[in-house]
Amino acid sequence: MKGSYKTAGLMLVSALTIIIMVVPLFRQMMTVEPIKKGPGVTAIKRLSDYFAGLKGTAGDTGVYLLDSGKPGGTVLVLGGTHSNEPSGYLSAILLIERAKPSAGRMIVIPFANASAITHTDYAEGSPQKITLSTPTGPRTFRYGSRATNPIDQWPDPDIYVHAGSGQKLSGSETRNLNRAYPGRADGNLTEKIAYGIVQLIKQEKINMSIDLHEAAPEYPVINAIVAHPRAMDIAAETTMRLQLDGIKFGLEPSPAKLRGLSHREWGDATDTLAILMESANPAQGRLRGVTNEQLVLEGKDPLYEQAAKLGRLFVPFNKTGHPISERVARHVTAIHELIKVYSEKHINAKIAIENIPSYQEFLTKGIGFFL
Numbered sequence: 001m002k003g004s005y006k007t008a009g010l011m012l013v014s015a016l017t018i019i020i021m022v023v024p025l026f027r028q029m030m031t032v033e034p035i036k037k038g039p040g041v042t043a044i045k046r047l048s049d050y051f052a053g054l055k056g057t058a059g060d061t062g063v064y065l066l067d068s069g070k071p072g073g074t075v076l077v078l079g080g081t082h083s084n085e086p087s088g089y090l091s092a093i094l095l096i097e098r099a100k101p102s103a104g105r106m107i108v109i110p111f112a113n114a115s116a117i118t119h120t121d122y123a124e125g126s127p128q129k130i131t132l133s134t135p136t137g138p139r140t141f142r143y144g145s146r147a148t149n150p151i152d153q154w155p156d157p158d159i160y161v162h163a164g165s166g167q168k169l170s171g172s173e174t175r176n177l178n179r180a181y182p183g184r185a186d187g188n189l190t191e192k193i194a195y196g197i198v199q200l201i202k203q204e205k206i207n208m209s210i211d212l213h214e215a216a217p218e219y220p221v222i223n224a225i226v227a228h229p230r231a232m233d234i235a236a237e238t239t240m241r242l243q244l245d246g247i248k249f250g251l252e253p254s255p256a257k258l259r260g261l262s263h264r265e266w267g268d269a270t271d272t273l274a275i276l277m278e279s280a281n282p283a284q285g286r287l288r289g290v291t292n293e294q295l296v297l298e299g300k301d302p303l304y305e306q307a308a309k310l311g312r313l314f315v316p317f318n319k320t321g322h323p324i325s326e327r328v329a330r331h332v333t334a335i336h337e338l339i340k341v342y343s344e345k346h347i348n349a350k351i352a353i354e355n356i357p358s359y360q361e362f363l364t365k366g367i368g369f370f371l
């Protein structure tokens with residue numbers, strides 16, 4: 001009897017020790033690198049300012065307004081729909097910290113799913129954070145998960161039924177923001193975030209909305225612009241111009257029957273021109289080798305080089321891989337071009353953004369140089 005008390009005591013002490021050791025690591029995951037207020041930022045709001053149902057929830061998130069003060073159109077840029085796709089949120093942060101509109105407005109949401117950035121998908125072996133060297137020292141960003149943190153929304157149903165269409169997907173997709181649009185005011189947290197973003201698009205009268213993503217190199221829609229039918233002419237012209245500059249982009253129409261996605265539902269539920277972009281992140285792929293921070297940042301993987309030689313990929317993949325600077329360069333350059341093409345077609349709702357580094361500058365100096 002005495003022995004079992006001793007064992008129980010020892011187990012209790014070890015459990016407490018492990019908890020004390022782990023709690024700071026766990027809490028660290030809730031901390032996201034602060035964003036610097038750039039020269040173009042004129043106001044910082046919260047998503048709950050557009051939909052009060054998000055106030056005080058893990059889904060509320062920062063909304064950065066960059067207003068030129070001159071009349072024109074408004075473009076929305078979303079990063080962090082999927083928090084394991086860092087070129088999206090890093091491009092959004094870069095725009096907040098550097099861009100300066102000279103006509104119209106730009107609104108940026110860097111962490112569209114603020115809950116997903118606090119979660120790490122351990123089944124994927126993902127790193128918890130990534131660190132970039134910048135002129136002011138190292139800056140560390142969270143590497144989050146594709147979906148809403150289960151702490152904030154649980155349990156998943158066996159089958160996720162998209163509210164607007166009845167489309168059925170696997171249960172875990174219930175926490176995927178890019179299957180939740182146009183969202184529901186009285187839905188689960190992910191549907192509420194989606195609803196909040198759609199309210200923002202309506203209330204701010206956003207003319208063009210761009211959702212930034214990354215995907216595995218073996219995914220067919222990669223290095224591509226996906227456009228709602230109403231945005232197709234702008235996306236097509238942008239793609240052609242980028243090709244002429246030697247930056248290869250695919251063009252994909254938003255499938256009418258694939259529901260819940262930003263490029264479909266934003267365009268159907270509002271007047272905005274809805275666009276989504278994908279860059280190639282080998283850290284998300286099924287064919288990858290060791291999954292670590294280096295893979296996320298350098299984007300090099302001998303297994304993907306081999307897969308490319310065998311013709312299994314939808315993007316070129318050589319020794320250079322797809323480093324984060326190239327992936328951010330693609331997003332930011334395409335955003336800049338989309339805005340230019342939009343403005344040429346809508347002279348009464350012009351948007352002009354200055355102080356955006358060029359594609360070549362990103363490649364030669366690296367993204368860290370600009371943060």
Ligand SMILES: [Zn+2]
Binds near residue numbers: 081082085212215
């Ligand atoms: Zn994505």
